[in-house]
Amino acid sequence: MTAPAVLVKAALMGCALLLTVTATGEAATPAEERAHAFERLPNWTGQWEIVGVTPDAQGGYVQSLDEVVKEMRKWGPPPYKPDVKAAFEKTAAEVKRRSDAAANGTDAPTPGLRPACSFGVPMLMLFSPLMFEVLTTPEETAMIFSGREIRHIYTDGRPHTAKEDLWPTSWGDSIGHWEGQTLVIDTIEVSNPPGLGGGGPVIIAGGGDNDAVALVAALSPDVHFIERIRMVDPNHLEDRMTIIDPKSFTAPWHISRQYSRVTRIHRMVHEDCEGEERNPVVGGRFTIAPPPKQ
Amino acid sequence: MTEKISSPGARTRVRMIKFAAGVGLAMVLNTAAAHHSFAIFDAKKSVTLHGVVKQFLWTNPHVFIQLMADGEAGAAATEWSIEMSSPEHLVRAGWKPGTLKSGDPVTLVIHPVRNGIKGGQFVSRIAADGTQIDLPSTTQAPESK
Numbered sequence: 477m478t479a480p481a482v483l484v485k486a487a488l489m490g491c492a493l494l495l496t497v498t499a500t501g502e503a504a505t506p507a508e509e510r511a512h513a514f515e516r517l518p519n520w521t522g523q524w525e526i527v528g529v530t531p532d533a534q535g536g537y538v539q540s541l542d543e544v545v546k547e548m549r550k551w552g553p554p555p556y557k558p559d560v561k562a563a564f565e566k567t568a569a570e571v572k573r574r575s576d577a578a579a580n581g582t583d584a585p586t587p588g589l590r591p592a593c594s595f596g597v598p599m600l601m602l603f604s605p606l607m608f609e610v611l612t613t614p615e616e617t618a619m620i621f622s623g624r625e626i627r628h629i630y631t632d633g634r635p636h637t638a639k640e641d642l643w644p645t646s647w648g649d650s651i652g653h654w655e656g657q658t659l660v661i662d663t664i665e666v667s668n669p670p671g672l673g674g675g676g677p678v679i680i681a682g683g684g685d686n687d688a689v690a691l692v693a694a695l696s697p698d699v700h701f702i703e704r705i706r707m708v709d710p711n712h713l714e715d716r717m718t719i720i721d722p723k724s725f726t727a728p729w730h731i732s733r734q735y736s737r738v739t740r741i742h743r744m745v746h747e748d749c750e751g752e753e754r755n756p757v758v759g760g761r762f763t764i765a766p767p768p769k770q
Numbered sequence: 771m772t773e774k775i776s777s778p779g780a781r782t783r784v785r786m787i788k789f790a791a792g793v794g795l796a797m798v799l800n801t802a803a804a805h806h807s808f809a810i811f812d813a814k815k816s817v818t819l820h821g822v823v824k825q826f827l828w829t830n831p832h833v834f835i836q837l838m839a840d841g842e843a844g845a846a847a848t849e850w851s852i853e854m855s856s857p858e859h860l861v862r863a864g865w866k867p868g869t870l871k872s873g874d875p876v877t878l879v880i881h882p883v884r885n886g887i888k889g890g891q892f893v894s895r896i897a898a899d900g901t902q903i904d905l906p907s908t909t910q911a912p913e914s915k
Binding site: 525530531532533534605607622738740741745746747748749753754755762763764766767 | 809827830831834851854856857859861863864865883885887889891904
C-alpha cells in the first residue's frame with residue numbers, strides 16, 4: 477500500500493471512530509472502540525505447527541523430502557528467468573551433492589557452523605520444525621516461534637518503515653491489514669546470512685532419509701512477500717504466500733502451507749540452542765561426548 | 771547384549787541448512803533440532819540394546835538416555851549414550867522429563883554412531899509385549915485439510 481493510500485485509510489478509520497456511537501447514543505470511548513476492534517479479530521490462540529512437520533523423538537518428521545517439495549510446488553515451480561534458472565539449478569545440484577554426501581556419512585562440519593535456531597522469513601512459514609503462537613491485537617499481530625524468533629506484523633495502517641531507516645534482516649519489515657478474517661501481510665527487506673543464489677532469502681525443503689534436503693528457491697534481496705493467513709477450520713490455519721521477485725522471476729510465484737494445532741502440549745516451550753553440547757567435532761566429525769559428571 | 775536387526779523403512783530425517791557467513795556456497799547441514807548433522811549416525815544400521823536406564827538426561831539442546839546395556843554372554847554391562855531430539859520436540863511427540871527413570875529396564879532400537887563409540891540415535895523402544903513404541907512420525911500419515 478502506498479503512503480498516500482495509507483493516509484487516506486487512516487483518515488477514514490478516524491472518521492469511523494468519531495462516528496461510532498454506543499447503544500445509548502453516545503460516542504464510543506477509545507477503549508470501547510478498541511474493544512469492538514478486538515471483537516472483529518479471529519481467535520488464533522494456541523500452538524501451531526506446519527502440517528507434516530510434526531517432530532518425533534528422533535528428530536524427524538512426517539513428510540518425506542519429495543512430499544514437501546511436491547507440496548511447495550503445488551502451484552507450479554518457481555518461474556525463474558532463463559539466466560537465473562541456470563544459476564539456480566547449478567546451486568541446487570551442489571546442495572544435492574552435499575545432501576547426498578551427508579546421507580552417506582561423508583560430510584564434514586563446515587567452519588563457521590552455528591546453531592540453527594534461526595530460520596527467518598519465509599522458512600518459518602514454509603519449512604520449519606518450530607511450533608508457534610499467533611497473538612492478534614487491532615494494532616499488531618505477533619507470531620512467536622519456539623526458536624525464540626518473533627514476527628511483528630503491524631496492522632495499525634502504517635506504511636513500511638522508511639527506506640533510510642530500514643536494513644535487511646532475517647524477518648524483514650512486515651505490515652498488514654485484515655480483510656474480514658484473513659490477515660494480509662506485506663513483507664520486504666528480507667535477507668539471510670550470505671549463502672546461496674541471489675543474495676536474498678532461500679527456501680529449503682527437508683525430509684527423506686538421512687540428511688536429504690533440497691533447495692527449492694533462492695531469491696534476490698528485492699523479494700517481496702504477500703501472505704494471506706486465515707483459519708480453514710478450528711484446527712487449521714493456512715498461509716497462501718505470493719512471492720514477487722522481479723530480479724529472479726518472470727511472474728509472481730505462489731506457495732502455500734497449512735498449520736495444525738499442536739495436540740500434545742498446550743503451552744509454548746522454546747528451543748534452547750545454548751545448552752551444553754555433547755556433540756563435539758573430533759577429527760573432522762561430530763561425535764558424542766561422555767555425559768557431564770554428576 | 772546387542773544384536774543387529776533389520777531396518778524396515780529407514781526413517782525420515784529432516785535437516786536444515788544454514789549458511790556459514792562469508793563462505794559463499796559453503797553450508798552446513800543441521801538437524802531441525804539445530805546444532806549438527808545427524809550424519810554421525812548410520813541410518814542404514816539398527817541395533818537393539820537391552821539394559822537399564824542409568825540416567826535420562828532431559829537437557830538442551832539434545833536429550834540423552836544413558837543406558838547400561840547388558841553385556842554379551844554374561845560380560846559386564848557397558849554404558850551407551852543414546853541421543854534424542856530436543857526437549858521441545860520431545861514434548862510435542864508425547865515425552866516428558868519423567869518418561870524414563872534411572873533403574874528402568876528398557877529395550878531400545880538405535881542407529882549406531884559411525885565411528886564405533888558406544889553411542890547412537892534413538893529410533894524406538896520395544897515394549898514388554900514386543901511391539902515397537904515411540905516410532906518415528908514417518909510411520910504416521912500427515913493430517914491436512
